[in-house]
Amino acid sequence: MMKNAIRNTVGAVLLGAFALSGAACKKAAPPSGSAGDGQGVAQTASGDVIRIGEVGSMTGSEATFGTSTHKGIELAVKQVNAAGGVRGKKIELISLDDQGKPDEAATAATKLITQNGVSAILGEVASSRSMAMAPIAQNHKVIMVSPSSTNPKVTELGDYVFRVCFIDPFQGTVMAKYALDNLKIKKVAILRDVKNDYSVGLANFFAETFKKGGGEIVIDQSYSAGDIDFKSQLTAIRAKAPEGIFVPGYYTEVGLIARQARELGVKVPLMGGDGWDSPKLKEIGGEAMNNSYFSNHYSSEDKSPVVQEFITQFKAAYNEVPDGLSAAGYDAAKILFDAMGRAKSLASNDIREALAATKDYPGVTGKIMIDEKRNAVKSAVVLKVENGEFRYQTTVNP
Numbered sequence: 001m002m003k004n005a006i007r008n009t010v011g012a013v014l015l016g017a018f019a020l021s022g023a024a025c026k027k028a029a030p031p032s033g034s035a036g037d038g039q040g041v042a043q044t045a046s047g048d049v050i051r052i053g054e055v056g057s058m059t060g061s062e063a064t065f066g067t068s069t070h071k072g073i074e075l076a077v078k079q080v081n082a083a084g085g086v087r088g089k090k091i092e093l094i095s096l097d098d099q100g101k102p103d104e105a106a107t108a109a110t111k112l113i114t115q116n117g118v119s120a121i122l123g124e125v126a127s128s129r130s131m132a133m134a135p136i137a138q139n140h141k142v143i144m145v146s147p148s149s150t151n152p153k154v155t156e157l158g159d160y161v162f163r164v165c166f167i168d169p170f171q172g173t174v175m176a177k178y179a180l181d182n183l184k185i186k187k188v189a190i191l192r193d194v195k196n197d198y199s200v201g202l203a204n205f206f207a208e209t210f211k212k213g214g215g216e217i218v219i220d221q222s223y224s225a226g227d228i229d230f231k232s233q234l235t236a237i238r239a240k241a242p243e244g245i246f247v248p249g250y251y252t253e254v255g256l257i258a259r260q261a262r263e264l265g266v267k268v269p270l271m272g273g274d275g276w277d278s279p280k281l282k283e284i285g286g287e288a289m290n291n292s293y294f295s296n297h298y299s300s301e302d303k304s305p306v307v308q309e310f311i312t313q314f315k316a317a318y319n320e321v322p323d324g325l326s327a328a329g330y331d332a333a334k335i336l337f338d339a340m341g342r343a344k345s346l347a348s349n350d351i352r353e354a355l356a357a358t359k360d361y362p363g364v365t366g367k368i369m370i371d372e373k374r375n376a377v378k379s380a381v382v383l384k385v386e387n388g389e390f391r392y393q394t395t396v397n398p
């Protein structure tokens with residue numbers, strides 16, 4: 001059974017979200033239209049609210065992905081409602097926890113559509129979970145916008161499925177080029193999570209560009225999400241004397257891998273992708289994370305007014321500096337509301353067309369253009385982990 005949002009942290013999440021709306025206390029009623037006709041769900045927007053669903057990992061080993069994203073989305077909802085809502089209607093956010101499990105993400109998407117009658121779904125972060133949700137959104141013709149799922153397959157699952165982030169062929173290229181051109185290394189080991197579509201894809205895209213650029217993958221090892229002992233893989237890697245290790249996983253395992261690598265005397269830089277982005281990386285990996293680099297959606301050190309304004313408002317709301325997940329969640333929500341405002345009507349098909357026409361959107365995570373495959377074309381940043389801080393290194397344009 002899916003644990004829905006009405007408990008613990010997530011309980012606060014849901015209450016907080018409801019409290020944002022004028023229709024705060026209304027119980028979610030079933031949608032008035034039948035889902036699946038491309039308009040059914042949008043009929044729920046004919047009242048004084050627009051219901052938006054959110055699916056995220058609010059608990060589990062990727063909990064910061066869900067909670068950080070939620071804060072970004074919640075801030076966007078607050079701002080939009082304070083400014084009068086979208087087409088005069090207040091946004092009502094319904095957030096569900098999938099505990100980091102693809103089947104729970106699918107269950108949550110179904111519930112949001114068939115029981116809560118949402119007009120659109122924001123989520124998921126992890127590509128494997130977005131891929132579990134996408135066919136459901138597509139079947140019901142309900143818009144789904146992933147803030148930060150980067151595996152190319154996500155948006156290939158249907159034309160109601162969008163994302164506001166770059167995809168992994170680009171992200172892999174960014175790190176491969178950074179390794180070759182900036183770190184000047186030519187021999188890299190890969191350690192990938194075979195249970196994670198994102199990790200497998202990003203490892204492949206990295207390897208492709210790295211080899212094209214004259215680099216060599218000296219060994220390619222794997223683990224499975226949830227593992228805690230990586231010594232045998234790291235020992236095999238050590239034997240090949242790589243100049244760097246590419247570990248495109250999520251923060252919990254990456255932190256443990258860093259510690260165990262250093263314990264084994266492996267001091268070369270670790271490299272990774274956006275899946276490293278969590279305040280927990282520093283806690284789990286500690287000093288072992290020093291001298292590591294990863295590609296990401298945003299840097300809090302970016303001095304641009306859009307970024308600094310967002311950080312100021314986020315700090316005022318949550319008393320912390322937003323990570324990339326919060327920034328991407330904020331952008332996803334804002335872009336969805338922007339499209340809803342521009343659409344011919346709030347029918348799913350009209351929102352879809354407006355979203356597809358998004359261009360030059362000044363997001364916190366960069367200037368965003370939605371391409372014909374419903375992916376965002378935008379820049380990436382490279383960050384260096386230094387004593388618990390993520391230091392900005394460079395921006396790479398597509």
Ligand code: PHE
Binds near residue numbers: 125126127148274276
């Ligand atoms: N891009 C990752 C995926 O597709 C998810 C992620 C995004 C993780 C941003 C952390 C930060 O699975």
